[in-house]
Amino acid sequence: MSTTNTLRRFLEQAWLPFALLALWWVLSSGSTNFYFPPLSVIWETFLDELLTGRMLRNIGASMRNITAGLFIGVLAGVFIGVAIGRSRNLRAVLDPYLQFLRAMPQVALIPIIIGAFGITALPKIWAIAFACVWPVLLNTIDGIRAIDTGTRDMVRSYRINRRLELFKVMLPAALPQIMAGIRVSLSVAVVVMVVSEIWGATEGLGFFINQSGAQFQVAATWAGTLVVGLIGYLLSLIFLFIEHRSLHWYHNSAQQ
């Protein structure tokens, strides 16, 4: 029963994008505009690029950067966030700096990071990680702060040790907010991934888009752009799956 439901829900949501693609395909079929080639041409270019291996190499590089960057950023955000969230003194001292760093557009740092650390993959990973840290960090701080006194009293009166307090009380309690932070980081990560590959890069989807654009291979540029969109969509699907599983208690208890 639940599988038919899932299938139905999938079909309900999936018909529109497919319909739009079909519409695009038909409407663009006779296009002679240089910047808006027919979708069929974009598709053929994509297959060509896939066959030469160029596309796959660039997708691979981008995926490596974004996964590593997200992983480092989220992990750092959660652990620094827990430390700051637990300490009132640390919060008071660090708050202005956190607000400043959060307000700074992360993309603006990319030229500096790449200028200072070179054009290899590592500075790009750092740039993604640095951008992803903030939403997670600030949400984790809020999540930890919001743990109420009733819960803290329980932890103290039953002499719960530090390790269990962290992993079985604080992190689960803050998880709804942490997840909301990760969701924001996800879209930031895609932006920083592409932009970091435009400056001084030799691989990645941003590099591919930039290079094909500079060489007036418009169909290839389109193909690259669409792949970036697809990666963003794929990441959010994976995220929703993880969120659904790890926060089932949160969604279900809210319904009770």
Place this chain on the structure above:
Amino acid sequence: MEKTVTQEFETRDSVSKPHTRLDVIELGKTYVTNGEEHEIFRGLDFAVEPGQVVCIVGPSGVGKTTLLRCLSGLLEATTGHVSIGGKPLTEPVPEMAVVFQDYSRSLMPWMRTRENVAFPLESKGVPKEERRRVAEEALTAVGLAGAGKKYPWQLSGGMQQRAAIARALAYNADVLLMDEPFASVDAQTRFDLEDLVLDLRSRLGISVVLVTHDIDEAIYLADRVVVLSGKPASIVDIVDIHLGRDRDQLTTKAQPEFVEARARVLRQIRRNADEVDAS
């Protein structure tokens, strides 16, 4: 940890198990907010004998919860001290377990009921199998056999508070501290939970300190009622209740001793409230 809880549940009586007594000596608490002092209570003196149920009763806002937090070691008193088994209390100790008023916050919604009950044992380093068995036995003792695999939010309010009591039992404390434990359940559930407390006391021989604003509840449960009133609060009366160990919601509350004790407590609270108003 060799004995099973059931064995322990059955053999625990005043002969085989050395019980822990709780003494409250000249206890006072003053908060300082913005340089202004607020004295909550002063000079509180009473004892909880092993196996006794002591109810602390008083009007809302008199500082009952603050007192219970001091008794549990969660809050430091300003003057005087609390001693448990003859040792001064400075932080929460394994001899005492707390049942909080707000069960929805003290039970973790991401853990199954069984895991919630076993959580303090996990922290003590009790092996998984053992924890699970002790938790199931504690759940059975409060009438929640079979509910262990459910999440707390799948249980009714009364059942959640039973689960919180089961957690305190699994912790194997000698003294149960309860802060308005039945304030947010309906009347029938409340009666059932009151009888559960009496039942556990007579089966396990644990002592109970229960804070409530409900005079009937205090007298029905207590061997001794400590009446708090005034501002700052002090003990205006200590009433020993001689209603025996077997009590019943219908007959006990109709007994002359019950009615008499009720009138006495109410008069004390009122008189002191009037004095505060007059001053």
